[in-house]
Amino acid sequence: QSALTQPASVSGSPGQSITISCTGTSSDVGNYDFVSWYQQHPGKAPKLMIFDVRNRPSGVSNRFSGSKSGNTASLTISGLQAEDEADYYCTSYSSSNTLLFGGGTKLTVL
Amino acid sequence: QVQLQESGPGLVKPSETLSLTCTVSGGSISSYYWSWIRQPPGKGLEWIGYIYYSGNTNYNPSLKSRVTILVDTSKSQFSLKLSSVTAADTAVYYCARIPVNCSGGGCYPNWFSPWGQGTLVTVSS
Numbered sequence: 001q002s003a004l005t006q007p008a009s010v011s012g013s014p015g016q017s018i019t020i021s022c023t024g025t026s027s028d029v030g031n032y033d034f035v036s037w038y039q040q041h042p043g044k045a046p047k048l049m050i051f052d053v054r055n056r057p058s059g060v061s062n063r064f065s066g067s068k069s070g071n072t073a074s075l076t077i078s079g080l081q082a083e084d085e086a087d088y089y090c091t092s093y094s095s096s097n098t099l100l101f102g103g104g105t106k107l108t109v110l
Numbered sequence: 111q112v113q114l115q116e117s118g119p120g121l122v123k124p125s126e127t128l129s130l131t132c133t134v135s136g137g138s139i140s141s142y143y144w145s146w147i148r149q150p151p152g153k154g155l156e157w158i159g160y161i162y163y164s165g166n167t168n169y170n171p172s173l174k175s176r177v178t179i180l181v182d183t184s185k186s187q188f189s190l191k192l193s194s195v196t197a198a199d200t201a202v203y204y205c206a207r208i209p210v211n212c213s214g215g216g217c218y219p220n221w222f223s224p225w226g227q228g229t230l231v232t233v234s235s
Contacts, residue, residue, distance in 0.1 A: 036221035038155075045225040045228050046222070048222065052220070057223065093220060098157070098168060098169075099145075099160070101154060104154040104155065
């Protein structure tokens with residue numbers, strides 16, 4: 001199974017919006033609404049930010065939103081803040097009953 | 111709230127078996143999937159496998175021949191064994207809970223939350 005494809009890095013200035021893409025196939029992202037997103041700060045465990053494509057867990061800022069079109073899911077962060085600088089990973093359920101991670105995207109807040 | 115804590119040796123010799131335990135506290139181990147994920151230094155996350163509280167498992171095909179995940183509901187623990195390790199298995203190993211998502215006639219392991227803090231395992235002689 002192949003990992004999901006994410007851009008290696010994205011950047012934005014405080015207050016701006018950025019979008020991170022996560023591209024899979026018709027066997028995973030395209031066939032199931034089971035995409036989740038995680039934020040990971042250096043030396044810390046990942047934190048769930050979005051589940052089931054677009055749902056936010058309690059306590060996660062509404063500046064974080066998720067969407068999906070075809071085989072590509074996206075995470076959008078609006079009103080960028082310095083604390084958003086971190087690595088972001090997507091995950092999807094796959095038809096082989098397995099779970100796939102994206103390669104990760106490093107977000108830099110300029 | 112539910113908390114997870116990994117434990118086990120931080121150093122394993124090449125060709126030996128890596129063994130880790132995840133202890134679940136503050137909640138029941140029943141009715142969830144439980145998973146292991148790893149992250150080599152400076153690299154991305156890799157899903158290793160999961161186990162349902164009843165004992166059903168599924169593993170990453172790239173690791174399947176070397177991985178065993180077991181659950182002990184009486185101790186609220188699940189464990190990971192990875193055999194024939196090499197330096198490439200050096201990583202931070204995380205355990206995490208996966209809620210069961212039932213829809214459309216099926217039940218699916220879905221997102222990981224919460225996570226343990228992670229434990230670094232180094233493979234070296």
